[in-house]
Amino acid sequence: MGGESRYPLVPVGEILRSDPSNGFSPKEVAEWTGLLSLGLGCLTKSGFLPRQLKRVPDSSYARRFLLSDGDLLLSRANTRELVGLVGIYRDVGNPCIYPDLMMRLIPNDIVCLPSYLELVLGSATVRRELQAGARGTSESMVKISASLVQSLRVPLPSIAEQRKIVNAHAVVEQRIAALDQVRAKLRVIQRGVVEGLLGGRDYLP
Incomplete structure (x- = not known):
């Protein structure tokens, strides 16, 4: 994160409990299965909004990607303008997973609050770093790597x-x-x- 900070700058990778993990994108189905998946549109410039929920087949594998209220999500693929949007998932009333185009970040809450990391990752400075570091053959679909996210240096009060x-x-x-x-x-x-x-x-x- 560029510029001076009154707080120490720490790589994001050092404040996560584990490496960022991508989701799973099963094919959407018409019938109700009891399992939902977030669409990429659920991550907005205003944070998480459950405005794009999809019905997907239920399976033991899909449930490996179940979300819990308070999980921090980041869009790892989108247009350059929208890639890297971040939001904290809030329970939607039914079991829900996240797609492959998002990654889940689990901060070590002893040193970093998820809500604080959401603010930092959504700041203009960090957004510019993510956009600049995204890669792709077309501006309509660029991707962010886990290593890029982990290398970001953010202020940690x-x-x-x-x-x-x-x-x-x-x-x-x-x-x-x-x-x-x-x-x-x-x-x-x-x-x-x-x-x-x-x-x-x-x-x-």
Whole structure:
């Protein structure tokens, strides 16, 4: 991670419990099997969103890739703009696996909180490093290697500092969401005023 940091810079590989692991991509089926798989679209610039869930055949092999609430996922293949998106999986109500185009990262929570690592990996600086290091014959599909992720050097404050950073970020996100709601309401009012003026209605009190 480029630039100066008040915290020590540590390779991601040193704060993971194990090497990043790719998922499994069985063929989607129409019938309900009791097992779901995430689509690549579940990792967004805003984090994890369960907006693309697929029905897949259930098997003992597929269940090796079952997700647990709180697992940290990173998209290892996509367009250069979207590759490397990161998010923390949240339970979707049914057993769910992750696809081969994602990798699961399991930080050692004694030294690094998953929520903190999500913030760092989603930062503009690290995103640029991931995009620059992705490889492929076409810009429409580039891939990130596990070794690239493990080599990333990220700032690692104490667990207490990590919690403060995560909590501060959550407060800012809540404020942004509240302002977005206000902006959406104002846009509705604006459209109503414009339509009223065009229709000859008087909107003055």
